[in-house]
Amino acid sequence: MTCGQRFIIPAGNKEKSKKIKSPKEKVEPLPGFYRAVFVGSRQLFTNKENNTGLVFIAAAVCLKFFTAGMNYTMTIPGQAYSVDLPIPIGHVLHVAVWGFLFWYYMKIIYSIAYEQEKLPDMIVGGFKGLLWRIAKSVYIFIIILFVVELPYVITALILSWMDTEWPVLLYALMFAGLFLFPAAILASAVGKDLTLLRPDYFLVTISRAFRPYLVTAVLFGAAVVLQMHASQYSGQSFAVATGHLLLNFAVQVIILVAMRSIGLFFRHYSCLLPW
Numbered sequence: 001m002t003c004g005q006r007f008i009i010p011a012g013n014k015e016k017s018k019k020i021k022s023p024k025e026k027v028e029p030l031p032g033f034y035r036a037v038f039v040g041s042r043q044l045f046t047n048k049e050n051n052t053g054l055v056f057i058a059a060a061v062c063l064k065f066f067t068a069g070m071n072y073t074m075t076i077p078g079q080a081y082s083v084d085l086p087i088p089i090g091h092v093l094h095v096a097v098w099g100f101l102f103w104y105y106m107k108i109i110y111s112i113a114y115e116q117e118k119l120p121d122m123i124v125g126g127f128k129g130l131l132w133r134i135a136k137s138v139y140i141f142i143i144i145l146f147v148v149e150l151p152y153v154i155t156a157l158i159l160s161w162m163d164t165e166w167p168v169l170l171y172a173l174m175f176a177g178l179f180l181f182p183a184a185i186l187a188s189a190v191g192k193d194l195t196l197l198r199p200d201y202f203l204v205t206i207s208r209a210f211r212p213y214l215v216t217a218v219l220f221g222a223a224v225v226l227q228m229h230a231s232q233y234s235g236q237s238f239a240v241a242t243g244h245l246l247l248n249f250a251v252q253v254i255i256l257v258a259m260r261s262i263g264l265f266f267r268h269y270s271c272l273l274p275w
Contacts, residue, residue: 027271033212036268037219037261043117044256053119057101057256061248064097068232094232099134101252102141105259109189112263113270140194144184147197149177178224180206182216186262191275201274208272209265216265219258227251 044050070090076083107120124130146153152173159166180202187196206213230247266273 029209029271030268033264033268034215036264037215037257040117041257041260044119044260045253047118050119053104053122056122057104057252058249060097060101061252062245064094064232065245065248066233067093069234095138096134099138099141100130103133103137105255106137106140106185106189108256108259109186109263109266112260113190113266115267140188143194144181144188144197145177147199148180148184148202149174152177178221179217182213182220182258182262182265186266187275189262190266196275204274205272209269212265212269216258216261219254219261223251223254223258226254 045054068090070093072087072089074085074087076085104120104122111118111120124133152170155166155173156170159170180199183202183205184197186205187201188194226247230251231244232248233241233244236244
C-alpha cells in the first residue's frame, strides 16, 4: 500500500478489516528562543555577509531623512484666479522608502523563519521590479493595518456618530491592534497569503505562546515609539540634524531585531500556530 494507512488483518475468515489512524506525534516547540533573540541577534550587525543589506537600509534611511521636507507648490497664474499645484516629492519618497523597507523586513522574517541567519540578498529586478515591490508592500501594509485596527476604526466611527468621546477606549483598541501586528506580519511574510489575516488565528497564536510573542510585540512597540520621536531633516542645525539622523538609525537597529524575533518565533513555535 502506498496511501500510508494502516489496516488490521482479521484473525478469522469472516471478520472485516478496520482502518485505524496513525498515532499523533506530539511536537514540542524548539528551545532557545530568548537566547536566539537577545544574544544571537548581534550577528545581524557583526556578520560581514550582512554589510550589503545594512548599507542599503542606511541609504534608505538617509534618503527618507534628507528628502522629507522637499514638498513644494507650483502656482499656475490665471486671469480670474491662480491654481496652486502641490508637488509632494518628500511625501512620495517617504512612502516609497518605507515601502522598500517593509518589503525587506518581510524578506528578513521569511529567511530567519527558515534558518537563514544572514540578511537576504537585495534582489529587486531593476527599476520596474523595485516599483512593483514598493507598491505591493505598501498595499500589504495597508491591509494588515486595516485588519488589526478594524475594531478601533469601527468604534471611532460609532463614537463620532453618537457625538461621544471615549479616549481611553480608543487608545486601548489602538494599542491592542498594534499588539496584534507582529502576528499579522508573520502570517503575511511566511504564510504569503492575505487570507491568513484572521483575528482568531492571531489570538490562538498569542494564547499558545504568550511570553515569547510578548517579546516580539515589545520590540516592535519600542521601534514604533522611537520612530515617533525621530524627526526628519527640516533645516535644523548640524548637531540637531545629526542627533535625529542617529535616532533614525537606532530605530532601524530595533526594527531589525524585532523582525528577526518574529522570524525566530515561527522557527521555534510553528508547531503551535493554527495555520
